[in-house]
Amino acid sequence: MSVTIKDVAKKANVAPSTVSRVLSDSPRISETTKKRVRKIMEEMGYHLNINGRVLVRQSTQTIGIVMKDSATHSFENPFFSEILKGISEACHTRDYNLNLTTGESEETIFQDVVKMVQGKRVDGIIVLYSKKDDKVVPYLMEHDFPFVVVGKPLFGANKFMYVDNDNVEAAREATNYLIEYGHKDLGFIGGDLKFEVAKDRLQGFKLAAEQHGIDIQPESVQSIDLSDSVENGKEVVKKMMNSPRRPTGLVITDDYNGLTVMAALQEIQIKVPDDVSIIGFNNTMIAKLANPPLTTVDTNPYQLGYEASDGLINILHTPEMVKRGVIIPTSIVERDSCKPYSPGIKELDAN
Known part of the structure; x- marks a missing residue:
């Protein structure tokens, strides 16, 4: 028998409505309570399935995207839009949808990932960054969840696929x-x-x-x-x-x-x-x-995104495939913002 919200509430000694608010990350619930209830959810194996097809097909046909920063700041930078174009193209070709994190802080972004994984909302995840003290990649590795990193791996390079520039x-x-x-x-x-x-x-x-x-x-x-x-x-x-x-x-x-x-x-x-x-x-x-x-x-951001998405879908279809690193080449595009050095830069007013 599957675990229900009532089962979680009983063990956590809270009301079922509190569990529902934790699932929706309501600001009305303290962080201490959220952490305690989420831990119990994980211990009991509670999953909030997004819809019935997950049970029927065992696939959501959806790829999760973990943004580098808050959604607000990420979408201000056209670099991420170009990466997403590449990801979207590969997904469209192979009939996959996208689910993006929308958190505005590292913790809320991480909780978005937890919801994707525990709620079985996505089949795999693309992490659009690599950084020290990150919680997302270790979490995905611990749960043996399929993922690809856009960036240089800090550890476990032979255990997951990554796409990057030199x-x-x-x-x-x-x-x-x-x-x-x-x-x-x-x-x-x-x-x-x-x-x-x-x-x-x-x-x-x-x-x-x-x-x-x-x-x-x-x-x-x-x-x-x-x-x-x-x-x-x-x-x-x-x-x-x-x-x-x-x-x-x-x-x-x-x-x-x-x-x-x-x-x-x-x-x-x-x-x-x-x-x-x-x-x-x-x-x-x-x-x-x-x-x-x-x-x-x-840096060919479109290609970074396409290779990451295509590689993840290949892993989903063939889990035993060797995880590899893909280096996308770079080149200098010359325009008008550079010229040979000549002395005489203006003196600035120190005030």
Whole structure:
């Protein structure tokens, strides 16, 4: 006999309505109660099945997508839209649907995943990031649930499939591009360093500088998180450009942040590329529409998504297949935001 809400409520010594509110993540229920009830659900094997076809077909024909950040911030960045296009195309071709996490914090995103798995709402999951101290991947491994990671695996690389770029090499090539243009005062503006992609691109930047004997000033390495406001991002740029050795060449590891950087430079009357050359990452529509159009590293986000989705569906159909890593190549798309170095960058008002 299957476990019911009443069974869970009895063991947890709460009302059935409380269990229902825990399932809906109601703010009326304390986090302590939620954790206790969820633990009992897992111990008792309670699953909230989304509909009857799960029992009949033993398949939802649905793939779960775990976003890197909150849904609000993720959809602001066209990089994730491009990845989702690739995922959607592969799913459409093979008659699968999508279910996206909608949480606005790490904990609510994780609970979305728990609901997907325990409620049998999806057949497999694509995790759109790799980061230290993540709860999602260990949870999926512990429950032997099919999944693919878009990003570099931190552990268990031979136990699950992943799709990624060689981000160290891509950032090294982007930095070398500026160096070949004669830029020796270099700056780096990356993303949140809790994510492996941000760490790898910073590593590639530093590697290129070291190989050319270029000393990077501490103030010339900064981060702009997606959750930062535009104004905070602009302050980061202004601080960097007010340093004693302000950069003439910037590596910005996301086209989305590139717009913030270019707007900040415009406010302090520094011209791109006359005063500062910029190279971005991802080759999204933003790069094409920027003024001037942004030279960028094409990470092929559509292909990242397609390979992740197609690979997961293959695993679902053939569970015994060898789990593999897929590296999607990158290339530099030249536009108008970079030019050879020439002395004479404007002096800024320190005030």
